[in-house]
Amino acid sequence: MLSKSQIKIIRSLHQKKFRDKEKLFIAEGPKVVSELLCSPFTVRELFSTDVSAISSPDFNVTKISDKELEQMSALSAPNQVLGVFEILQPELKINRLKEKLVLALDDLRDPGNLGTVIRVADWFGINDILCSHNCVDVYNPKVVQSTMGSLARVAVYYCDLESVLQNLSPVYATVLNGKNVYAEKLSDKGVILIGNESHGISAELLSKVTHAQAISIPNFSPKADSLNAAIATSIFCSEFRRRFPLQQKNMNE
Amino acid sequence: MLSKSQIKIIRSLHQKKFRDKEKLFIAEGPKVVSELLCSPFTVRELFSTDVSAISSPDFNVTKISDKELEQMSALSAPNQVLGVFEILQPELKINRLKEKLVLALDDLRDPGNLGTVIRVADWFGINDILCSHNCVDVYNPKVVQSTMGSLARVAVYYCDLESVLQNLSPVYATVLNGKNVYAEKLSDKGVILIGNESHGISAELLSKVTHAQAISIPNFSPKADSLNAAIATSIFCSEFRRRFPLQQKNMNE
Numbered sequence: 001m002l003s004k005s006q007i008k009i010i011r012s013l014h015q016k017k018f019r020d021k022e023k024l025f026i027a028e029g030p031k032v033v034s035e036l037l038c039s040p041f042t043v044r045e046l047f048s049t050d051v052s053a054i055s056s057p058d059f060n061v062t063k064i065s066d067k068e069l070e071q072m073s074a075l076s077a078p079n080q081v082l083g084v085f086e087i088l089q090p091e092l093k094i095n096r097l098k099e100k101l102v103l104a105l106d107d108l109r110d111p112g113n114l115g116t117v118i119r120v121a122d123w124f125g126i127n128d129i130l131c132s133h134n135c136v137d138v139y140n141p142k143v144v145q146s147t148m149g150s151l152a153r154v155a156v157y158y159c160d161l162e163s164v165l166q167n168l169s170p171v172y173a174t175v176l177n178g179k180n181v182y183a184e185k186l187s188d189k190g191v192i193l194i195g196n197e198s199h200g201i202s203a204e205l206l207s208k209v210t211h212a213q214a215i216s217i218p219n220f221s222p223k224a225d226s227l228n229a230a231i232a233t234s235i236f237c238s239e240f241r242r243r244f245p246l247q248q249k250n251m252n253e
Numbered sequence: 254m255l256s257k258s259q260i261k262i263i264r265s266l267h268q269k270k271f272r273d274k275e276k277l278f279i280a281e282g283p284k285v286v287s288e289l290l291c292s293p294f295t296v297r298e299l300f301s302t303d304v305s306a307i308s309s310p311d312f313n314v315t316k317i318s319d320k321e322l323e324q325m326s327a328l329s330a331p332n333q334v335l336g337v338f339e340i341l342q343p344e345l346k347i348n349r350l351k352e353k354l355v356l357a358l359d360d361l362r363d364p365g366n367l368g369t370v371i372r373v374a375d376w377f378g379i380n381d382i383l384c385s386h387n388c389v390d391v392y393n394p395k396v397v398q399s400t401m402g403s404l405a406r407v408a409v410y411y412c413d414l415e416s417v418l419q420n421l422s423p424v425y426a427t428v429l430n431g432k433n434v435y436a437e438k439l440s441d442k443g444v445i446l447i448g449n450e451s452h453g454i455s456a457e458l459l460s461k462v463t464h465a466q467a468i469s470i471p472n473f474s475p476k477a478d479s480l481n482a483a484i485a486t487s488i489f490c491s492e493f494r495r496r497f498p499l500q501q502k503n504m505n506e
């Protein structure tokens with residue numbers, strides 16, 4: 001049985017200040033936890049209501065009750081397994097990013113959106129995401145869950161976007177009235193810059209990143225005025241990969 | 254002041270059985286309500302904590318307190334305005350659909366996904382969505398809210414997909430191991446068929462719609478195994494509109 005203080009510490013990891021203090025975060029459910037176990041993340045503790053749900057001889061799994069899981073979980077419907085992992089803050093190596101297609105997020109606030117963007121990036125083989133410091137914390141339990149395990153394969157860097165983007169090119173700033181992404185010349189390397197859910201990319205950032213090219217998804221509606229940030233990101237990623245495919249794994253042609 | 258029984262009736266519309274009985278649904282927030290007021294929907298009642306939030310001389314707005322709004326609202330953060338509208342069940346005219354690009358949803362269950370799909374369809378000028386009877390109810394308050402007003406411009410038909418799809422062609426069945434949507438010949442008319450969040454398109458439906466062509470979004474990840482249903486829908490819609498654009502409204506070329 002877990003002690004009250006163990007449960008309290010793990011529960012405290014729902015909040016950023018305690019994650020920062022302990023340098024730990026939680027992930028839940030067999031799928032997400034299994035994928036993080038096969039990743040650069042180091043697991044600190046593994047709990048399960050059913051020890052067969054995580055079938056690895058390499059890790060100790062502590063059997064817990066449904067009630068204990070409920071007390072530690074951040075989910076409305078807890079799902080068998082909860083893992084405590086060490087926070088990673090990957091080192092940003094600009095020169096390495098110059099060779100790749102990367103995403104940059106300016107002030108993305110919704111945890112579900114960040115998680116979905118990480119999942120989409122993974123699908124399209126984009127392994128690096130730059131986040132402004134005011135983006136939601138990637139170790140927020142809602143973000144971790146909505147990555148569906150893709151956090152295992154995508155590095156997320158919190159940085160001063162303004163200075164980092166000075167050193168990367170091209171930068172594609174996704175806006176509402178830019179050039180048609182379907183028709184515009186694109187590059188196989190560079191940065192796709194996505195803005196905040198309500199306000200888009202901050203005017204201050206745009207004014208500093210003078211080499212940015214504004215691109216848009218054509219709008220075919222008389223009145224629809226926006227797309228969700230994660231939806232827009234997925235459409236831009238798709239269009240870049242359509243033009244510059246990497247090796248694919250699922251095609252049946 | 255509203256009576257307890259008025260509040261109770263409106264609150265009951267959070268549930269499908271009462272929506273079906275009263276033939277009414279609720280929409281909230283100035284943006285969503287304003288867009289439904291300029292649409293085929295008929296408004297029955299309009300409430301606002303600030304009557305200037307809905308600035309139309311054509312409708313009576315009842316001033317209510319924050320507490321009354323909270324009692325009627327389905328939102329965790331109620332937003333000034335709540336409208337009660339009459340449910341529309343648009344008549345399905347197959348011949349009219351034959352001339353257009355339409356979406357079909359098989360067993361889509363998540364309210365946020367259906368709302369997002371409606372918003373995406375609107376953006377791409379797709380005005381008709383066929384839903385299997387086991388899809389989530391489009392008048393569920395979470396669906397209505399996540400359309401961000403696009404429900405005003407997209408008709409949603411609940412129908413027997415199996416028989417309706419017999420009469421439409423081509424049908425593009427979106428699956429995980431079909432042909433590359435970027436490379437496949439597509440048509441400017443037809444049906445994009447999307448499946449359930451966990452199980453995809455039902456095997457039974459696929460076995461009956463023998464003329465369906467299986468298409469997929471290429472996967473560039475070693476391990477990512479799925480995309481969210483609304484994300485996948487948006488990428489397919491984007492690819493069809495890239496090839497067969499309608500009149501656009503926002504381009505700056």
